[in-house]
Amino acid sequence: MSGLHFWFSIGSTYSYLTVMRIEKVARDAGVDVEWRPFSVRKIMQEMNNIPFTEKPTKMAYMWRDIERRAAGYGVPCQVPVPYPLAQFDLANRVAVLGREEGWCAAYVQATYRRWFQWGQAAGSSPNLEDSLQEIGLDPVEVIARAESEETGRAYGAATDKARQLDIFGAPTFIANGEMFWGDDRLEDALAWAKAPG
Amino acid sequence: MSGLHFWFSIGSTYSYLTVMRIEKVARDAGVDVEWRPFSVRKIMQEMNNIPFTEKPTKMAYMWRDIERRAAGYGVPCQVPVPYPLAQFDLANRVAVLGREEGWCAAYVQATYRRWFQWGQAAGSSPNLEDSLQEIGLDPVEVIARAESEETGRAYGAATDKARQLDIFGAPTFIANGEMFWGDDRLEDALAWAKAPG
Numbered sequence: 001m002s003g004l005h006f007w008f009s010i011g012s013t014y015s016y017l018t019v020m021r022i023e024k025v026a027r028d029a030g031v032d033v034e035w036r037p038f039s040v041r042k043i044m045q046e047m048n049n050i051p052f053t054e055k056p057t058k059m060a061y062m063w064r065d066i067e068r069r070a071a072g073y074g075v076p077c078q079v080p081v082p083y084p085l086a087q088f089d090l091a092n093r094v095a096v097l098g099r100e101e102g103w104c105a106a107y108v109q110a111t112y113r114r115w116f117q118w119g120q121a122a123g124s125s126p127n128l129e130d131s132l133q134e135i136g137l138d139p140v141e142v143i144a145r146a147e148s149e150e151t152g153r154a155y156g157a158a159t160d161k162a163r164q165l166d167i168f169g170a171p172t173f174i175a176n177g178e179m180f181w182g183d184d185r186l187e188d189a190l191a192w193a194k195a196p197g
Numbered sequence: 198m199s200g201l202h203f204w205f206s207i208g209s210t211y212s213y214l215t216v217m218r219i220e221k222v223a224r225d226a227g228v229d230v231e232w233r234p235f236s237v238r239k240i241m242q243e244m245n246n247i248p249f250t251e252k253p254t255k256m257a258y259m260w261r262d263i264e265r266r267a268a269g270y271g272v273p274c275q276v277p278v279p280y281p282l283a284q285f286d287l288a289n290r291v292a293v294l295g296r297e298e299g300w301c302a303a304y305v306q307a308t309y310r311r312w313f314q315w316g317q318a319a320g321s322s323p324n325l326e327d328s329l330q331e332i333g334l335d336p337v338e339v340i341a342r343a344e345s346e347e348t349g350r351a352y353g354a355a356t357d358k359a360r361q362l363d364i365f366g367a368p369t370f371i372a373n374g375e376m377f378w379g380d381d382r383l384e385d386a387l388a389w390a391k392a393p394g
Contacts, residue, residue: 047252055244057363061378068385166254181258184381188265 002193003032005174007162009040010091010108010122011084012170013066017183019112020075023105029190031175035104037095038162039155040170041088047168053084069183070116082121089155091123093146094132096155106135199390200229202371204359206237207288207308207319208281209367210263214380216309217272220302226387228372232301234292235359236352237367238285244365250281266380267313279318286352288320290343291329293352303332 006022008015026033053059063079070077085091091111098104110131111122120127129139145151165174173180173189176196180189203219205212223230250256260276267274282288288308295301307328308319317324326336342348362371370377370386373393377386 047255055365058244058365060363061365061376064376065378065382072385166257168252168255168258179258179261181262185262188269 002030002175003034004189004193005034005036007036007038007165007167007172007174008108008170009038009088010095010111011088012040013062013081013083014183015171016077016112016116017066017069017073017075018171018186019108020070021073022186025186026190029194031190031193033105035095035099035108036158036162037092037099037104037108037155038158038167038170039089039092040162040167041084042159043163043168046163076117078117078119081115081119085121085123087121087123087128089123090143090146091128093151093155094123094128094142096158097142097146097151100154103135103137107131107137110134199227199372200231201386201390202231202233204233204235204362204364204369204371205305205367206235206285207292207305208285209237210259210278210280211380212368213274213309213313214263214266214270214272215368215383216305217267218270219383222383223387226391228387228390230302232292232296232305233355233359234289234296234301234305234352235355235364235367236286236289237359237364238281239356240360240365243360273314275314275316278312278316282318282320284318284320284325286320287340287343288325290348290352291320291325291339293355294339294343294348297351300332300334304328304334307331 004026006018008018022033067077067079095104095108098107111127114120114127114131115122120130122128122131128143132139132142162172166179169181171181171183171186173186175189175193178189178192178196180186180192201223203215205215219230264274264276292301292305295304308324311317311324311328312319319325319328325340329336329339359369363376366378368378368380368383370383372386372390375386375389375393377383377389
C-alpha cells in the first residue's frame with residue numbers, strides 16, 4: 001500500500017479541514033496515512049514568520065475561506081475559533097504521545113472537533129480532558145506523561161525531523177519524498193503517493 | 198453573463214498559472230473576466246509582509262509547486278525565473294494603460310510567457326518591448342505613456358481600490374462581492390460567480 005506522511009500541529013487552522021477528511025479520502029485512494037505531529041510554531045518563529053494575528057484583513061479572509069471550504073466538504077465549522085492557542089505545546093505533546101501509543105488520530109480528531117465546532121480551545125480545559133476521555137483515556141495520567149521530559153524530547157525530535165525535511169508550514173504532506181503544503185494540496189499528494197510525477 | 202474580477206500584479210509568481218488559463222476556464226464556465234492590475238507589492242509592504250526571497254525553503258517549495266501545477270494544467274514552465282522583478286512598477290503601469298485601452302490581457306499573457314518560459318524578466322528589456330511589439334504596439338510610445346503622471350495616478354487609484362476591497366495578495370478573484378485568493382481558488386471563484394454560496 002502507498003503511504004503518505006501527514007505533518008501537522010494542533011493550532012494550525014487549515015489543518016482542521018485535513019484532520020476531518022484525510023482518513024476517508026486516503027482510504028478511498030488506497031493510501032496509508034501516518035500522522036506526524038510537530039511544532040510548526042517553533043519552525044515559523046525560527047523563520048521570523050509574522051503570524052496571521054497581526055494581519056487582520058488576511059485573518060478575516062482565512063476564517064471565511066476555511067468556512068467556505070468546510071461547507072464544500074460537508075464538514076461542520078463555526079469560525080472564528082480561539083486563536084492562537086494558549087496551550088499549543090501541551091496539545092501537541094499529547095499528540096506526540098498518542099503517536100507512540102496508537103491513538104494520535106482519534107485524539108486529534110476529537111480535539112479539533114471541540115475546537116472548530118464548539119469553540120473550545122484545543123490544549124486547554126475542558127477540551128483536552130474531554131477529548132481524552134472520549135477516546136477512553138485517563139486525562140490526568142495522559143497529561144502527566146505528555147508533560148514528561150521524555151515526551152518533550154520526542155516532540156523536539158519530531159520538530160527537528162520536520163525542519164530537516166524543509167517543512168515550513170502545516171498541514172504538510174510527504175509522498176514518495178515529494179512535499180505538498182496545504183489542505184488544498186491533499187488530493188495532489190495522494191495522487192503522488194500512488195504514482196509519482 | 199456572470200462576471201469575475203481578476204486582481205493581479207505582474208511580478209506575482211503564482212499569477213502565471215492564472216494568466217495562462219483564466220480566459221479558457223472562464224469561457225468554459227460562461228463567466229466574463231475583467232483584468233484588474235494593481236500593486237500588490239505596495240500593499241504587502243504596508244502589511245509588513247516578509248517577501249519569499251528571505252525564506253529560502255519556502256521559496257524552493259514555491260518554485261516546485263508552481264512547476265508541478267503548471268504540468269498538471271499542461272502549461273509550459275521553466276522555473277526558477279528572475280525574481281523579484283527589478284521593473285515591477287513599470288510592468289504594471291503598462292498593464293494599467295492596457296486596461297484603459299483594451300489590450301491588458303494580451304500584454305500580460307505575452308510578458309508572462311516570456312518571463313516563465315524564456316526566463317526574461319517582465320518589465321525589463323527585451324521582454325517588455327518584445328511583448329508590446331508582439332501585440333502590435335509601439336514600445337517607445339507605450340512606455341512613455343506608461344511612465345506619465347496620468348498612468349501613475351491610475352495605478353495608484355487601482356491599488357487604493359484593491360486595498361479598499363481588503364485585497365492582500367495576488368492573484369485575487371472577486372465574484373459577487375466574495376473574495377478568493379490564489380490560483381487554486383479560481384474554480385471556486387468561477388462557481389461563486391455563477392451561483393453565490
